[in-house]
Amino acid sequence: MKTQTQTIINGVNVSQLFETIDNIKENKKIAKFNFRAKNKWIDGTENQTTVSDFYGACKTHIRETPHVFVKDEPLLLLGKDKGANPVEYLLAGLAGCITTSLVAHAAARGIKIDSIESTLEGDIDLHGLFQLDESVNPGYQGINISFKIKSDAPEETLKELVELAKKASPVANTVSQPTPINVRLDN
Incomplete structure (x- = not known):
């Protein structure tokens, strides 16, 4: 049984990084990613964008908890400043x-x-x-x-x-x- 030593530098698993690069060299299809976002207008200049799923390494991945981004304008630009x-x-x-x-x-x-x-x-x-x-x-x-x-x-x-x-x-x-x-x- 092969024991693999992992090298971590700057919080990055360098062993896994190079393994990923090698895998991409062997199978170019796994390098293709598709990121998705769904946006909904709330009111005035406020919008909310949700990112939940993405495609990568030949399959769709669904996050356990979606990320929600609140966007608005500052008061000076007619918004309510509820978000960046x-x-x-x-x-x-x-x-x-x-x-x-x-x-x-x-x-x-x-x-x-x-x-x-x-x-x-x-x-x-x-x-x-x-x-x-x-x-x-x-x-x-x-x-x-x-x-x-x-x-x-x-x-x-x-x-x-x-x-x-x-x-x-x-x-x-x-x-x-x-x-x-x-x-x-x-x-």
Whole structure:
């Protein structure tokens, strides 16, 4: 009977990470994932989104407890401030995705991380949202991310990890490159 030693770095099971990579190399189908979200308008600018199931590794997985996200606008933007607004959720998703990518790639390289903090900010011009100026993009004009990382790794290595995390992050890629969004009305 084979005893497998597990290596954990930064809370990431590196043994399982490399096993997953090997499995994907052997069977490309298990790498295909489909994430899903269901949204419901509540009132005014408030919405609730539930994520419960997703498809991955050739089957559908249903979470024991669904995650519910409350989204609203601040008072200044006609909301009741019952939750972060959607563009703030985008920043939160981006922060989480890049950080997760950074931690996993550091772990895979055997680099121990003691702590990571990041600050994200982006500018939006309401001329675009309200369609007051067709030349103004209603989305972020740009997003800036700054990281504070505590690690014994050299600064140059940490800079490389930050760039690699941005390159590997699904959210960063979705935001920074054209991604088709198909919309339809179901009755």
